[in-house]
């Protein structure tokens with residue numbers, strides 16, 4: 476069985492810049508720079524045969540490279556129970572287009588459709604009952620964060636493997652955009 480998702484890896488320089496920012500919230504579990512990514516489609520647990528079908532479907536996607544910019548910060552979770560801190564993405568019709576193609580391909584391969592709206596983001600920390608004052612300071616201090624634009628020339632099928640320090644993401648296959 477594999478726990479899969481399709482996404483974008485970040486350029487190492489941008490991941491390093493994000494990593495420098497990642498401190499100052501007690502209890503936050505910061506994502507290691509090599510694990511920073513943007514999820515395009517969470518797939519979940521599948522067996523070997525389904526993984527092959529997904530890989531085949533993703534290989535059929537034809538799309539163009541495009542530029543993408545990261546900007547801003549946000550959280551998921553109700554006020555007081557924020558559980559996820561993320562960097563946002565500047566509006567990108569090209570990213571939405573690629574995401575829609577990936578969604579169709581994954582469904583064509585036999586997986587159930589994703590019901591939730593696509594909210595592009597790069598999770599930088601996971602939190603349990605964060606110190607709200609420190610979280611607020613972090614967001615105010617880093618809210619103008621921007622990175623890129625950088626060129627997106629491929630997307631990737633990742634495997635998520637649980638580890639002691641949080642999940643580790645391994646790239647299984649890259650799909651070039653040409």
Ligand code: 2AM
Nearest residue numbers: 480512513514516517559597598635642
């Ligand atoms: P997150 O960054 O917002 O936590 C690998 O786990 C990736 O898939 C992560 O980027 C995670 O999003 C996303 N993910 C994990 N579980 C998910 C789920 N049940 N539904 C949608 N996305 C999920």
